[in-house]
Structure formats: structure tokens, C-alpha cells
Amino acid sequence: MTVDLDGDSVELAPRLLGSVLHGPNGSGRIVEVEAYRQDDSASHSFAGPTARNEVMFGPCGRLYVYLIYGMHHCANVVTGPVGDGQAVLIRALEPVVVTPAMRTARPKARRDIDLTNGPGKLCQALGIDRKHNGADLFDAGAVHLERQAPAPASSIVADVRIGISKAIDRPWRWYLDANPYVSKLAR
DNA sequence: TTTAGGATGAACT
DNA sequence: GTTCATCCTAAAA
Numbered sequence: 586m587t588v589d590l591d592g593d594s595v596e597l598a599p600r601l602l603g604s605v606l607h608g609p610n611g612s613g614r615i616v617e618v619e620a621y622r623q624d625d626s627a628s629h630s631f632a633g634p635t636a637r638n639e640v641m642f643g644p645c646g647r648l649y650v651y652l653i654y655g656m657h658h659c660a661n662v663v664t665g666p667v668g669d670g671q672a673v674l675i676r677a678l679e680p681v682v683v684t685p686a687m688r689t690a691r692p693k694a695r696r697d698i699d700l701t702n703g704p705g706k707l708c709q710a711l712g713i714d715r716k717h718n719g720a721d722l723f724d725a726g727a728v729h730l731e732r733q734a735p736a737p738a739s740s741i742v743a744d745v746r747i748g749i750s751k752a753i754d755r756p757w758r759w760y761l762d763a764n765p766y767v768s769k770l771a772r
Numbered sequence: 773t774t775t776a777g778g779a780t781g782a783a784c785t
Numbered sequence: 786g787t788t789c790a791t792c793c794t795a796a797a798a
Contacts, residue, residue, distance in 0.1 A: 651782085651783095654780070705791050
């Protein structure tokens with residue numbers, strides 16, 4: 586059941602493109618991801634387990650949610666075996682259906698595009714916050730993941746990650762080519 | 773259209 | 786006290 590995510594985040598991240606993340610306010614298809622590993626100075630898990638990142642070191646298939654810049658939440662899918670701190674950051678979603686709840690949750694979004702085209706935005710739109718930290722994504726709850734067949738390799742673009750200051754050279758960000766919900770395109 | 777800077781709180785040094 | 790896997794607004798071009 587969860588065997589699917591029991592591997593290396595760098596291998597698994599691009600294979601999550603196309604799967605659907607369900608939240609309290611609605612659902613979205615994953616169109617942009619980034620991989621983070623323990624041997625990666627940009628990862629929260631780099632320096633070992635702490636109170637904040639302990640979910641990353643737990644079983645795969647759980648949700649790791651944290652607060653960034655004092656006001657935004659970011660959602661990650663934990664991968665790999667227990668004791669290995671790695672995860673895949675969900676950077677952008679394409680709404681399956683734009684629900685009234687998503688609109689209400691993101692009054693700043695003028696266009697549908699602005700609803701979920703960034704890691705903080707998608708958490709706000711779907712209603713995901715720290716109370717969902719550690720949630721089992723394979724358990725049919727308010728927040729869960731619906732696996733779909735991986736997107737074809739020909740539709741996936743690899744690029745460097747965004748918003749980090751360390752290990753900036755690793756091409757561990759993947760997104761669906763030409764998808765309008767991708768937060769930032771290749772330079 | 774693009775760019776620069778501020779907001780805001782928890783973890784960590 | 787500093788850092789941060791971001792977003793939004795206002796101002797410049």
C-alpha cells in the first residue's frame with residue numbers, strides 16, 4: 586500500500602506528478618515538485634531529527650507541514666524508510682474543480698491560476714496547515730493522496746530548485762511542461 | 773511588465 | 786539575534 590513511496594525522493598518526486606492531493610477545501614493535481622534528502626544541505630533534515638522535522642524521519646506516505654516566513658505553510662510527502670529524513674515538496678497544483686471553499690480561502694486570487702500556483706498558496710487554498718502535520722496520506726481523511734499513473738517522461742521538465750540558498754545546483758525540481766499552474770518556469 | 777522590499781513566527785545558533 | 790523550501794504590494798520602467 587505505502588510501498589510505493591518507500592524509496593529515494595529524487596526518484597519518486599517526478600513520479601508524483603499527476604497524482605491528486607485532497608484537502609479540506611478541495612483537490613488538486615500535482616504539477617510541480619521538489620526533492621529533499623538528508624544528504625542535502627538545503628533540507629530541513631540535513632542536521633538530523635528535531636521537533637519540527639521529526640515527521641520526515643517517520644514512515645513514508647505521511648504529510649510534513651511547516652510554517653515558513655512566519656505566515657505560509659508548505660506541504661511535503663514523506664518518502665523513504667523510517668529513520669531516513671527525506672520528502673517531496675508540493676510546489677504547485679492544478680485544481681480538479683475550483684470549489685467555493687478554495688475561493689473563500691484565497692480571497693487574494695484574482696484568477697484561478699493564483700489559487701494554487703505556489704507552495705504557500707496551495708496550502709491556503711486547500712485548507713492545509715500544521716494541524717495536518719503527520720497525517721497519513723493513504724488514509725481516507727480530510728487530507729490524503731490519490732495516486733495516478735505517473736506523467737510520461739516526455740512531458741516532464743527538470744530544473745534547479747527555488748527559494749533556497751544552499752545546494753542550489755541540484756536539478757531536483759520537476760514540473761509538467763507548459764502547465765499554466767507551475768509557479769516559475771526555467772530561466 | 774518587472775523588480776524590490778516588507779510582513780511575521782518558529783526553529784535554531 | 787539570525788535564518789527561512791513565500792506571497793503580496795507598490796513603485797519603476
